[in-house]
Amino acid sequence: EVARQQRLLLAACRRIGRIDLLLAKGRLARKTGWCVPELLDQPQLVLEEFVNPEVSSYLAHEDRRFQPLSLRLGLPVTVITGANMGGKSVALRSAGLAVAMAQMGLLVSAKACRLSLREFVYYSQQEENPRQGLSTFGTEIHGLARVLPLRGQRGLYLLDEPARGTNPWEGAALVKAIVDWLLTGNSITLVATHFPGLSEVDGIDHLQVAGLKGLAAKRQGIKAQDLKLLQELMDYSLVPGKGEVPRDALRVAAFLGLAPEIVEKASQELGISPQEVLEK
Structure with a gap:
């Protein structure tokens, strides 16, 4: 029966x-008490003080607080630059999560959320796929080959440091070509990158992580390798870019206890003094 x-x-x-x-x-x-998303006709994604629930919950267990994210995206491409540990990946994933929450009929964990509906959301994969015999770079390109032809649709591409798995010379050229391809589509694209020059391409909006501030004043007497304090000193806000790629890597390396001789040698390669690394 x-x-x-x-x-x-x-x-x-x-x-x-x-x-x-x-x-x-x-x-x-x-x-x-999250917000009701507002649907727009024009292709945009606007977030005011978005809090990523997953990351926020994780930080709360360590007595830390998620710094709310605010951003405005439109056609065609926005580039985010900034130091490692500056929150670029979290920003990309948060943008995708906000769209998913809104389009699944959920309230969005933000003060305000305004967006146009997206036909798809794609986040670039950065992991190896041993079953298919693909490296990190191979897995990434395999995924991009499938989704880049969809640029004419109303999608959202979230490209997290694309081509970082190959040599910098070819990687920079490849990312530039991918961005040029997406400039002519109908999708919103957000790219996080360290490659120089990309943010200066015509038609691209540039945001950068505010980064470390006042580090020199707080450096004295601070225990090296204090990762928690470094995260507290980092300003994760996205601000209008200045054209050049921010250089916080040496400052982070010095703060985390890398041998001063190595930091000094790297500074010389860049034509700056080791003192400038901390005083910027």
Whole structure:
């Protein structure tokens, strides 16, 4: 008898699941007070003080606080530059999460969220795929080869340091070509990169991580390799870019206890004094 009623039982289970989901959405809305996303006709994604729930929960266990993210994206391409540990990857993932939350009918964990609907969201994969015999770079290119032809659709590309798995010379050229390709599409693209020159391409908006501030004044007496304090000193805000790629890598390396002789040698290669590394 149960087998004969299989279709009805499965349909009832799906309806119960749907009701449960709606109730969960309602409970979440009452508990959090998150915002109702506003839908736009023009291709944009605007976030005001977005808090990534997953990252925020993780930080709370360490008695730390997520710095709210604000950004404005439009057609065609926006580039984010900044030091490692500056929150670029979190910014990309947060943008994708905000779109997913809005389009799944959830409130968005932000003060305000305005967006146009996206037909797809793509986040570039940066992991090896041993089963297919692909390196990190191979896995990334395999994915891009499938999704870049969709540039004519109303999508959202989130490219997290593309081509970082190959040599810098070819990597920079490849990323430049990918960005040129996306400049003529209908998708919104957000690219995080360390490659110089990309932010100066015509038609590209440039944001950069505010980065480390006042580090020299706080450096004295601070225990080297104090990762938690370094994160507290980092300003993760996205501000209008200045054209050049920010250079905080040596400052981070020095702060985390890399041998002073190595930092000094690297500074000489860049034509700056070791003191400038901390005083910027």
